[in-house]
Protein backbone atom coordinates (compact mmCIF):
# COMPACT_ATOMS: atom_id res chain seq x y z
CA UNK A 1 0.00 0.00 0.00
CA UNK A 2 1.31 3.36 -0.84
CA UNK A 3 0.59 6.48 1.15
CA UNK A 4 0.83 9.75 -0.67
CA UNK A 5 3.46 12.16 0.67
CA UNK A 6 0.85 14.81 1.20
CA UNK A 7 -1.23 12.38 3.26
CA UNK A 8 1.82 11.50 5.39
CA UNK A 9 2.33 15.19 6.11
CA UNK A 10 -1.27 15.64 7.30
CA UNK A 11 -1.11 12.43 9.35
CA UNK A 12 2.03 13.77 11.02
CA UNK A 13 0.41 17.13 11.74
CA UNK A 14 -2.70 15.46 13.17
CA UNK A 15 -0.54 13.32 15.45
CA UNK A 16 1.36 16.39 16.58
CA UNK A 17 -1.92 18.12 17.40
CA UNK A 18 -3.07 15.16 19.52
CA UNK A 19 0.22 15.10 21.44
CA UNK A 20 -0.11 18.86 21.92
CA UNK A 21 -3.64 18.55 23.30
CA UNK A 22 -2.61 15.80 25.71
CA UNK A 23 0.35 17.88 26.89
CA UNK A 24 -1.92 20.90 27.45
CA UNK A 25 -4.45 18.90 29.45
CA UNK A 26 -1.68 17.25 31.49
CA UNK A 27 -0.16 20.65 32.25
CA UNK A 28 -3.55 22.05 33.27
CA UNK A 29 -4.15 19.10 35.60
CA UNK A 30 -0.82 19.08 37.42
CA UNK A 31 1.52 21.83 36.28
CA UNK A 32 -0.65 24.88 36.87
CA UNK A 33 -1.18 24.04 40.54
CA UNK A 34 -4.93 23.64 40.22
CA UNK A 35 -6.28 21.46 43.01
CA UNK A 36 -9.69 20.58 44.31
CA UNK A 37 -10.40 21.65 47.85
CA UNK A 38 -10.36 18.50 49.96
CA UNK A 39 -11.71 17.64 53.39
CA UNK A 40 -8.51 18.68 55.11
CA UNK A 41 -10.11 21.79 56.63
CA UNK A 42 -12.68 19.73 58.51
CA UNK A 43 -16.23 20.61 59.39
CA UNK A 44 -17.84 23.16 61.64
CA UNK A 45 -21.36 23.90 62.90
CA UNK A 46 -22.46 26.94 60.85
CA UNK A 47 -24.98 27.86 63.56
CA UNK A 48 -22.38 27.85 66.32
CA UNK A 49 -19.49 29.74 64.76
CA UNK A 50 -19.52 32.03 67.79
CA UNK A 51 -18.49 29.04 69.92
CA UNK A 52 -15.67 27.96 67.63
CA UNK A 53 -12.18 28.63 69.07
CA UNK A 54 -11.10 30.60 65.97
CA UNK A 55 -14.21 31.48 63.96
CA UNK A 56 -15.69 33.14 67.05
CA UNK A 57 -13.00 35.78 66.55
CA UNK A 58 -12.14 35.52 62.86
CA UNK A 59 -8.91 37.14 61.73
CA UNK A 60 -5.19 36.60 61.45
CA UNK A 61 -3.42 34.19 63.80
CA UNK A 62 0.33 33.60 63.82
CA UNK A 63 0.98 29.87 63.52
CA UNK A 64 4.76 29.78 63.18
CA UNK A 65 7.77 31.73 62.00
CA UNK A 66 6.47 33.69 59.03
CA UNK A 67 3.34 31.52 58.93
CA UNK A 68 -0.16 32.78 59.50
CA UNK A 69 -3.65 31.31 59.67
CA UNK A 70 -6.47 33.56 58.55
CA UNK A 71 -9.98 32.61 59.60
CA UNK A 72 -12.65 34.13 57.37
CA UNK A 73 -16.44 33.86 57.59
CA UNK A 74 -18.37 34.56 54.40
CA UNK A 75 -21.97 35.68 54.87
CA UNK A 76 -24.55 37.67 52.93
CA UNK A 77 -22.94 39.99 51.82
CA UNK A 78 -19.52 40.36 53.37
CA UNK A 79 -16.28 38.69 54.33
CA UNK A 80 -15.46 38.88 57.99
CA UNK A 81 -12.74 40.10 58.13
CA UNK A 82 -12.06 41.56 54.70
CA UNK A 83 -15.05 43.73 53.91
CA UNK A 84 -15.43 46.14 56.83
CA UNK A 85 -11.73 46.07 57.60
CA UNK A 86 -9.01 44.65 55.32
CA UNK A 87 -7.26 41.40 56.11
CA UNK A 88 -3.68 42.40 56.83
CA UNK A 89 -0.74 40.00 56.54
CA UNK A 90 3.02 40.67 56.48
CA UNK A 91 5.05 40.34 53.29
CA UNK A 92 7.18 37.27 52.66
CA UNK A 93 5.05 34.89 54.63
CA UNK A 94 2.97 31.77 54.17
CA UNK A 95 -0.71 32.42 54.68
CA UNK A 96 -3.33 29.71 55.09
CA UNK A 97 -6.91 30.84 54.70
CA UNK A 98 -9.60 28.87 56.52
CA UNK A 99 -12.89 29.89 54.95
CA UNK A 100 -16.41 28.89 55.86
CA UNK A 101 -19.89 30.29 55.38
CA UNK A 102 -22.46 31.24 57.96
CA UNK A 103 -25.47 31.05 55.62
CA UNK A 104 -25.40 30.04 51.95
CA UNK A 105 -22.70 28.96 49.50
CA UNK A 106 -20.26 31.76 48.71
CA UNK A 107 -17.00 32.01 46.83
CA UNK A 108 -13.71 33.33 48.13
CA UNK A 109 -11.25 34.53 45.53
CA UNK A 110 -8.07 36.55 45.97
CA UNK A 111 -8.17 38.53 42.75
CA UNK A 112 -5.13 38.16 40.52
CA UNK A 113 -3.93 34.96 42.22
CA UNK A 114 -4.99 31.34 41.88
CA UNK A 115 -6.41 31.37 45.41
CA UNK A 116 -10.05 30.61 44.77
CA UNK A 117 -12.41 28.39 46.72
CA UNK A 118 -16.04 27.79 47.62
CA UNK A 119 -17.25 28.68 51.09
CA UNK A 120 -19.83 26.09 52.11
CA UNK A 121 -21.83 26.19 55.36
CA UNK A 122 -20.52 23.44 57.63
CA UNK A 123 -17.29 22.94 55.68
CA UNK A 124 -13.96 24.67 56.17
CA UNK A 125 -11.98 25.22 52.98
CA UNK A 126 -8.24 25.75 53.41
CA UNK A 127 -5.93 27.33 50.86
CA UNK A 128 -2.30 28.23 51.39
CA UNK A 129 -0.61 31.04 49.51
CA UNK A 130 2.84 32.56 49.63
CA UNK A 131 2.72 36.34 49.80
CA UNK A 132 5.88 38.13 48.74
CA UNK A 133 6.01 41.88 48.18
CA UNK A 134 3.64 44.39 49.81
CA UNK A 135 0.50 45.21 47.88
CA UNK A 136 -3.25 45.27 47.88
CA UNK A 137 -5.47 42.50 46.55
CA UNK A 138 -9.20 42.41 46.08
CA UNK A 139 -11.33 39.65 47.55
CA UNK A 140 -14.51 38.68 45.86
CA UNK A 141 -17.37 36.25 46.02
CA UNK A 142 -17.69 34.29 42.81
CA UNK A 143 -20.72 32.13 43.65
CA UNK A 144 -24.08 33.78 43.23
CA UNK A 145 -25.35 34.09 46.79
CA UNK A 146 -28.33 36.42 46.60
CA UNK A 147 -29.41 39.95 45.81
CA UNK A 148 -26.29 41.62 47.18
CA UNK A 149 -23.82 39.23 45.58
CA UNK A 150 -22.44 41.79 43.14
CA UNK A 151 -21.31 43.98 46.04
CA UNK A 152 -19.67 41.22 48.06
CA UNK A 153 -16.01 42.08 48.10
CA UNK A 154 -13.14 42.86 50.40
CA UNK A 155 -9.44 43.63 50.62
CA UNK A 156 -6.29 41.72 51.45
CA UNK A 157 -3.38 43.99 52.32
CA UNK A 158 0.16 42.66 52.30
CA UNK A 159 2.19 45.08 54.39
CA UNK A 160 5.95 45.33 55.04
CA UNK A 161 6.94 43.13 57.95
CA UNK A 162 7.95 46.17 60.02
CA UNK A 163 4.45 47.65 59.71
CA UNK A 164 2.66 44.48 60.67
CA UNK A 165 1.01 44.48 64.03
CA UNK A 166 -0.57 41.08 64.55
CA UNK A 167 -2.32 42.06 67.76
CA UNK A 168 -4.73 44.47 66.13
CA UNK A 169 -5.74 42.32 63.18
CA UNK A 170 -7.81 39.53 64.64
CA UNK A 171 -11.45 40.36 65.01
Ligand SMILES: [Cu+2]
Pocket residue numbers: 106107141142143144145146149150152
Ligand atom coordinates in the same frame (compact mmCIF):
# COMPACT_ATOMS: atom_id res chain seq x y z
CU1 LIG B 1 -21.83 35.92 46.23
